[in-house]
Amino acid sequence: MIVCLCNALRERECREVAAQPGTRGPGCVYRQLGCRVRCGACVSTMCEIVEHARATREAVHQSRLVTGDA
């Protein structure tokens, strides 16, 4: 699925970048993929992708703390 029509960004590639520990926000995703926001129609979706990735990383971290794998 295309997330950003202006930059032809696919959901999969956005999720891969968002999952990287250094990704702090949606702007990082655009920069890592070599583009920038144009019309802005995709920003809310990109925010959701980044937040989901952050929550997933946090859940994995918490799980490792509980199991002692950290």
Ligand code: FES
């Ligand atoms: S759809 Fe992403 S900047 Fe326009």
